[in-house]
Amino acid sequence: MKEKSARGRPRQYDTKTALGAALLEFRRRGYTGTSLDHLSEATKMARPSLYAAFGNKRAIYLRAVAQYVEDSAERRDGALFDEPSLAAALDGYFLALVAIYSEGDDRPLGCPMLSVITGEATADPVIGAELFAALGRTDARFRDRIAVARDEAQLPPTTDIDAVAEMLSALQHSLAQRARAGTARPELERIARNSVALILKAAGAGTAP
Template sequence: MVQKDDVSERRSRGRPRAYDAEQALTRARDTFWQSGYSATTLDELSAATGMNRPSLYGAFGDKRALYLATLERYVEVNRIAMEEALSGDAPLAYALRRVYDLALGLYFCAGNPPQGCFLIGTAAVEAVNDDAVREILAKGLRAFDRAFEARFIRAQAHGELGPDADAAMLAKIASAILHTLAVRSRAGDKRAALRATAEAGVAMICAAGAAKGGV
């Protein structure tokens, strides 16, 4: 039997493969995010991840496979973050604001030029000619829609939205606000202005849901 202390000692000698892969994916994502898929070179990815080309190929495959992996991970991480932000017993308006504030925090990374959303900013370009990228983009957008829709359905059950409110349509509107924040942040809009846009969107969603239900 392997003792707990033995396992700890083995791990201390070198980082687990999963940890290295996560770190490499994060650095590769940031490189693609800054330059876009097409303009990013293998040399830049190698420098960013600290892995030579054979190691990159061995771990992730070619450049396209690495890019697809970063997209998949980005969608999953942000889906989980959205669901956490929308969970709990906080009022609907508060929960929506929390999602948009988290998004703005991501789009306006401290010390760097506003970069918007990695998925929308890079995949929307590549999806035109790449079926796999298009599939991940569509899957990601649907996942974000579903997270909003689930929260709106719960809001209906608690009387925050009227019973006749269209949760699916409100979810698409809520997602559209996210898309606007992503694109406009990269286009140069100020964070405060986009925060005001998000606030107006939250008010519109809550009012539309209440009005439709006759509340």
């Protein structure tokens, strides 16, 4: 549904569509390389309207990322938690991420966060805090899934949940950067599957009593 103005006249944009177009522009150009003119062209909104609706460039990016996180949560978490087998769950999760990272007309775009704002994290405290929070959410998601697998005896009772979660997070970050560098989707999928197998082997999957 389109947003309505204070006077009751419909605005010529849809919030979700506009933010999706803005995020795609950030992913293509990077945060620094994306200007308000680029965002205006991508969203088909005049700069004054864009600023009035969403704020400055940082505000637009943060709102676009928040929408991406919300929209992708069900798909991402469903792959991770709905599958009883830990190995199958991790394979499904990383293949879903690779599909997201591989979006792009001519080359992979990488992660909407890790591939876009890592360079700005030290210069902009707000963006740095958002990146830190995103990394924390990833770690927590993996810790929760590993804990479930340990409780279900898919992993030994002595499994270091934090260590396994950190290895899985590191794999996710590596895939994001490889995608951004142009690694093809089949190669990313191969890396994901092999890495998951090695991580689970190191964690002792299949050896629980």
